[in-house]
Amino acid sequence: MNVLDTIQTTLSNNTKTEVYRNILIFLQDSTPLKCYSGGSFYLFLQNFFLSFGFPDVATFISLLPPKRESELLNTISTSELSQFLNQPDVVSNNTDICIIFSNYNNTPSFLENVCSHLNFKCEVTSMGESVLLTVCISVHLQEDVPDDVRRIILPCVWPLALSSNRRSEVDLWFNVRLRSYLRFLTKDLISFNKVQNSSCLAFQKLVSFMGKNFTYTGSDFGQPDVYAVIRSYLGAESAARCYNPTDPDLNSTSWFVNYISTFVIFITLDDFKGFVNISQVNVFLEDKANLELFNNAAIPQDVTDYYILQLYEFYPSFGLIMLPGSLLCSPDIPSSLFASLNEADTMAILDKLKRFCNSTENPERSAALASNIKVITAQTFADLGSASSGLTNSQILSVPPEVLVSSLSILGSVNTWGQDQASNIIHSIISSGFQINSSASLASLGTLIIGVPSKSINSISASEALRASKNPMLVSNMLEAPKVVQEIFVKKIISVDSSPAKVVQNVPDALATEIPPSLLVFSEGTANITVINKKTWTADQSTMFFPTLAEADFDTEQLSPFVLQGFTCGTVKKMTKPKISQLIHACRPRKGRAKVELKEPQLTCMYNLIRGDLSQNFTDYPSDMLLYLDSENVQKANCRSYFSALGATDFSVASSILNKGPKKFREARDCLGISGVSLSRDNVEVLGNMVCTLDRSDIENSDPLILEKLKACKDLSASQVAAMETLLLSGKTQYGAVNSWDQQTLQGLGTLPLYLTRNIWTHFTATTTKRFLKGFMPELRKQKTEKKKLKTLFSELAPTVAKRGAGCSEGNITQVTVSDPSFPFGYNQLQFELCLDVPILKDNLHSICQKVDDDGYQRIILNKLNQAFPSGVPDQEVQMLASVSRSATLDDISKWNITELDTLAALMKPEDGTWETAQSKAIITKYLKASGNSLDSSELNIIDSNLCSLDTSTLQTITADSMRNTKHLDVASCSTEQKRVLYEISNTSFSVHRDNPINYYNLVKGYLGGAPRADIAALSRQNISMDVDTFRSLDINVITNLTVANVQGLMGENLRDLKLFENDTVVQIWVNLQLQSDLDTLGLGLITTRADPTVPTATNSTEPQGNTNGSNTTPATTAIPSQCEHTLLSLNHFQIFSSSLNQEHCKWTVFV
Incomplete structure (x- = not known):
């Protein structure tokens, strides 16, 4: 060789x-x-x-x-x-x-690769040992293996590194031996299968390396993958894995830092609880390194809150000063700790809160911190910042007005003022000579504008109001002010130029809802759709300008939901069929876009207009319209897609008499092949919102997914709630067994806790419930949840047995207590009365009244308020009563001062509940007795449906001008006489619009219940397409005298709705008065019970003067049987609708 x-x-x-x-x-x-x-x-x-x-x-x-x-x-x-x-x-x-x-x-x-293993002789020179190291490294770089080989070697030696169990050895593996290899780690090498048997020290080192040294660019995994491995490794044991207090290598209390490190941002609350059991967690909570680790805004809020909760459970006196950064933001720090600080520490904490928690609101914390301050200066407000809203009214009133004025820039930036606090500040500065008479002075108030009285806004000149309206920040703040203040502000702007085009141009987009509908009647060619389309509108407003779309060139797809809600059969009269179809298509559900809110008459109108040209692509239509499709409109092959689209429908939009829920469910069962009693997950998914109409047995026998669907329901019946609770208690839902329930369970249920009964609440501790309510109650109030629902919720939460005692045992109610969003949870009625002192009530009236919904508690407030003001409750306090006012007796009301428009407005807020007729009448009458007060347009808008509590003599004082400048008033509950008075006034008010029947009809339709037959008959000749709701609201004596031709002329495109509502009492009355031959001319299939006349009529009725379209056929004159006469003469038309008359003896036809 x-x-x-x-x-x-x-x-x-x-x-x-x-x-x-x-x-x-x-x-x-x-x-x-x-x-x-x-x-x-x-x-x-x-x-x-x-x-x-x-x-x-x-x-x-x-x-x-x-x-x-x-x-x-x-x-x-x-x-x-x-x-x-x-x-x-x-x-x-x-x-x-x-x-x-x-x-x-x-x-x-x-x-x-140490030097002794290389074919190189290393010598120590006179320069020292560092030269040896330099020489060896240079050789190492020459002799080391290439990257592709390193990549292949790593899997071979990786188990050796993971199995090492001495710290020095682990350090050698990660710091020396594999230093140039670790960058080749793969998802497989760090998988749980590979690392599950790693030594604790090796795993600790791996976590540290992956968090601080590894570069993820180019790798086949990311940080979430690493955390998934950490979760599996640490979750493999019931206690904190790798913690051993007797082992020097494993006894570190910095456990979270050692084994989770920077990957803590991926931790969930379930993970946290799974890693460390409750009996062991206290060991790690106080550790400074752990505290610093959790001082990270990227960590889920519920995790840091739980950490803080446990910290103070185990260490109640843990110092706030020792909490790092963002951990101070947790709402679970006991407010008593903030309240116990001295003034110096208070300022230090305030400084940290500003730096780390500026975006978080905690009224309880603010109140506690503010309570530590004795003397309030301009510097105090600067230090408090947003926590200034924690000051009591007594503290605010103690501040010199000049200090308040000099601090307006700070005070006006606080977003959490109560109405009472802002009002006190404004009253104080006004009393010192501060004038609110210009755009600049109004803007300087910032968020305090919510406390400005309407009379101050009214004193501003129109030109200054217009100038103020150009300030976006001022407008934003104005949106938080009481509605009456917004309305007066808009009135001022309108007074500059009341032409519709100028009104729309001048009034800010977000405040456009305050424009009276009568000012939105545009003359031809003056409506600027681009400007209109940017604004917020009510349906009544949109209806007024919607017809102008017929003459405009626009892209229907770009129309806002606020504009589209003006669609009616009357407002589209002059539009082509293609344009009508485009408008209906534009109302379909669209991702990232608000739903177009349409009422039942609008939906049936849409269906009637396109029913002959429907496609099978059901998502092309407004989802709520799909409720009214007949089964023959849906091809069998497409029925599943139909019900999937129908699942987005709000079933509450349909009148109860139509029974749409059960009918559609029967159709869905047939379509989906549901033959048994249970609903599968797929069935529930397809049904969507239809589950809101299901009965108890259907819900109980459904897949647990139905709970998620029930969250979207606007309301739940008692039987539906019982079914929901049965499912929850079964333990077979995603919320697990009853003994595993916690705050997360309640949060996961979304809105459903609003309906829960004691059957469920008893499975949660008072502490858990209180913590949950702190977040849940503000959300419910923000959504303006019905007061009756809040009352029911509180009654289910309240203790069943009141604790008896000699005095207050739950703790005196203070400003801090009241600031707790869960207040008054924890106080039974007796304790509430014993623990609430009159001075505290006076100082916190607004906050207390905003939170107390139970009738019994509200009576306590009213009784104490009478004690506080024995000579009469001032206007400003009456304005703060909110829903508490609805528990007042006539005697209470007699002690109230109601002289200001703001007081009347505060008392008439619909979200605070309905008034009894006597109460409402007493309040309005008391207001009208005050000098200078009358039923002007502002008062009418405020009073709205409560007008029906007034005598007709009082209603007759309303001027045509006042009526013209109102929004549409709800007078449905008024008597026939009251409606007649209001109709006469409105008829005069809007007579100027008679040249345009659609505009005139849209302005007066709410008052047509008081119109005489002659006026209704006249409307039947004007092609207005009256909707069935308005038809049913007409005077019963008018309805019974309308002919088939009258009704056909009145309803126009809405005529088919007579068939839809044929089971409605009013419709039945009218139908049964007609001859079958006349009804047949409508082609609707309506059937009358009236027999053909068999006796000659004594006289023939004739049409009222001017009616040329009516039928000549009128009901035959028939004597009323003696057994009916007494009964019928004693009934008014309200009783007719509710009475169950014996049909055999008292036929409606005989009665008429």
């Missing part, structure tokens, strides 16, 4: 290959290694192959006798192994190289 090697350069490649092949054959002889006599096996092979090549790893392994693998491999030095692995293409099979390292005893040394 030596001879051949000397002539190697002269040989052809084929010859060289043949020489190499023959060397292999020789070495693989039946007597293996017959020439090997010891020493380095690598050198042995080198001496054989010389310049003719060298085996790759796979061939190299094949030359090792299986029983001598370990022996021969360990004859190779680390330097030789490095030379071997540095050959080009040395590795062809990844698994072969692992055979080397699994048998090689010097793997750690090879990986360390």
Whole structure:
């Protein structure tokens, strides 16, 4: 071989290959290694192959006798192994190289590449040891293996690193041996299967490295994948894995830092609880390193809140000063700790809160901190910042007005003022001479504008109001002010120029809802759709300008939901069929876009207009319209897609008499092949919102997914709630067994806790319930949840047995107590009365009244308020009563001062509940008795449906001008006489619009219940397309005298709705008064119970003057049977609708 090697350069490649092949054959002889006599096996092979090549790893392994693998491999030095692995293409099979390292005893040394293992003599020079290190590193860089080989070696040696269990050894593996290899880690190598048996120290080191040193760019995994492994590793045991207080290596209380490190941002509350049990967690809570780790805004809020909750459960006196950064933001820090601070520490904490918690609101914390301040200066407000809203009214009133004025820039930036606080500040500065008479002065108030009285806004000139309206921040703040203040502000702007085009141009987009509908009647060509489309509108407003779309060139797809809600059969009269179809299409559900809110008459109108041209692509239509499709409109093959689209429908939009829920459910069962009593997950998914109409048994027998669907329901019946609770208590839902329930369970239920009964609440501790309510109650109030629902919720939460005692045992109610969003939870009625002192009530009246919904508690407030103001409750306090006012007696009301428009407005807020007629009348009458007060447009808008509590003589004082400038009033509950008065006024108010029947009708339709038959008959000739709701609201005496032709002319495109509502009492009355032959002319299939006349009529009725379209047929005159006469004469038309008259003796036809 030596001879051949000397002539190697002269040989052809084929010859060289043949020489190499023959060397292999020789070495693989039946007597293996017959020439090997010891020493380095690598050198042995080198001496054989010389310049003719060298085996790759796979061939190299094949030359090792299986029983001598370990022996021969360990004859190779680390330097030789490095030379071997540095050959080009040395590795062809990844698994072969692992055979080397699994048998090689010097793997750690090879990986360390220390100088003593290299073919280089290292000497220490006079420059010291550092030179030795420099020389060795340079050799290391020359002898190290290439990256592609490192990548293949790593899986072979990785288990050795993970199994090391001495800290020094672990450090060597990660810091030295694998330092240049770890960047080749893969998702597989860090998977739980690979690391599950790692030593604690090795896993700790791995977590640290992956969090601080690893570069994820280019790797096949990310930080979430690493956290998933951490979760599996730490969750494999019931207690904190790798923590041992008796082991010096494992007794560190910085457990979260050691084993989760920077990956803590991915932790969930379930993970936290799973990693460390409740009996063990206290060991780690106080640890400074852990506290710093959790001082990270990227960590889920519920996790940090739970950490803080547990911290103060175990260490109630843990100092606030020791809490780092954002942990101070947690709402679970006991407010008593803030309240116990001295003034210096209060300022220090306020400074930290500003830096770390500026975006979080915590009224309880603000109140506690503010309670520590004795003297309030301008600097105090600067220090408090947003926490200024924690000041009591007494504190605010103690501040000199000049200090308040000088601090307006700070005070006006606070977003959490109560109405009472802002009002007190405004009254204080006004009393000192501060004038609110310009755009600049109004803007300077910032968020305090919510406390500005309406009379102050009214005193601003129109030009200044218009100037103020151009300030976006001022408008934003104005939106938080009481509605009456917004309305007066808009009135001022309108007074600059009341032409519709200018009104729309001048009034800010967000305040456009305050424009009276009568001012939105545009003359031809003056409506700017681009401007209109940017504004917020009510449906009544949109209806007024919607017809102008017929003459405009616009893209219907770009119309806002506020504009589209003006669609009615009357407002689209002049539009082409293609444009009508486009408008209906534009009302479909669209992702990222608010729903177009349409009422039932609008939906049936849409359906009537396109019913003959419906496609099977049901998502092209407004989802609520799909409720009214007949079964023949849906092809059998497409029924599933129909019900899927119908699942987005608000089923509450349909009148109860139509029974749409059960009807559609029967159709869905047939379509989906539901034959049994249970609903599968797929069934529930398809049904969507239809589940809101299901009965108890259907809900109980459904897949648990139904709970998620019930969250979207606007209301739930008692039987539906019982079914929901049955499902929850079964433990078969995603919320688990009852004994596993916690605050997360309640939060996961979304809105459903609003309906829960004691059956569920008793399974939660008072502490858990209170913590949940702190977040839940503000959300319910923000959504303006009905007061009756809040009352029911509180009654289910309240203790069933009141604690008896000599005095207050639950703790005196203070400003801090009241600031708790869960207040008054925890106080039964007796304790509420005993613990609430009159001075505290006076100081916190607004906050208390906003939170107390129970009738009994509200009576306590009113009684104490009468004690506080024995000579009468002032206007400003009456304005703060909110829903508490609805529990007042007539005697209470008689003690109230109601002289200001703001007081009347505060008392008439519909969200605070309905008034009894006597109460409402007493309030309005008391207001009208005050000097200068009358039923102007502002008062009318405020009073709205409560107008029906007033005498007709009072209603007659309303002027046509006042009515003209109101929004549409709800007078449905008024008596016939009241409606007649209001109709007469509105008829005069809007007579100027009679030249446009659609506009006139849209302005007066709410008052048509008081219109005489002649006026209704006149409307029947004007092509207005009256909706069925308005038809049913007409005076019953008018309805019974309308002919088939009258009704056909009135309803126009809405005529089909008579068939839809044929079971409605009013519709039945009218139908049963008509002859069948007349009804047949409508082609609706309506059936009358009236028999054809068999006796000649004494006289023939004639149409009222001017009616040329009516039928000449009128009901026959028939004597009323004696058994009916007394009953019928004693009934008014309200009783007719509700009475169940004996049909055999008292036919409606006979009655009429």
